[in-house]
Amino acid sequence: MRDLNTIHIRQAEIADVENIASCIAFALNHFDEMPKSKSLFSKEALVSHINHQEIKYFVAELKQSLVGMIAYKQPTHIFHFFVHPNLQFQGVGTHLFNYVLDQLTQTEIQQITVNAHIGAVHFYKKLGFTSQNEVDIFEDLKFIRMKKMIE
Secondary structure, rough: OHHHEEEEEOOOOOOHHHHHHHHHHHHHHHHOOOOOEEEHOOOHHHHHHHHHHOEEEEEEEEOEEEEEEEEEEEOOEEEEEEHHHHOOOHHHHHHHHHHHHHHOOOOEEEEEEEEEHHHHHHHHOOOOOOOOOOOEEEEEEEEEEEEEOOO
């Protein structure tokens, strides 16, 4: 487990786009899956997400290197959540999720949803998410719709 006090989480900026795109590509390659359309994770799409008023996009940094990111569409749908494969299973993803959860619990939300990549379902279950359907496929990416109720 990594010392999570050394991980800095902040709102993403346009200057982060190159590093975000690289981290996402590396994570997807780790799963041997790339979407049919590269536009889903293109730099242009990332700039649009970061600039969008209804999207909150955060990055995690370790020693000034980007090691993960999480983004949610308001009110509460997580749509980008990646941790660099070299740092997975070390608490970085949980730390990122808890950062967002702390922000969301200050609102009146009752649930968080995510389309979980098939390889990340176990991780989301550990966070308290439950499956809402069977495997679905979009742009060659296999996912399961999941939700977590907020108390």
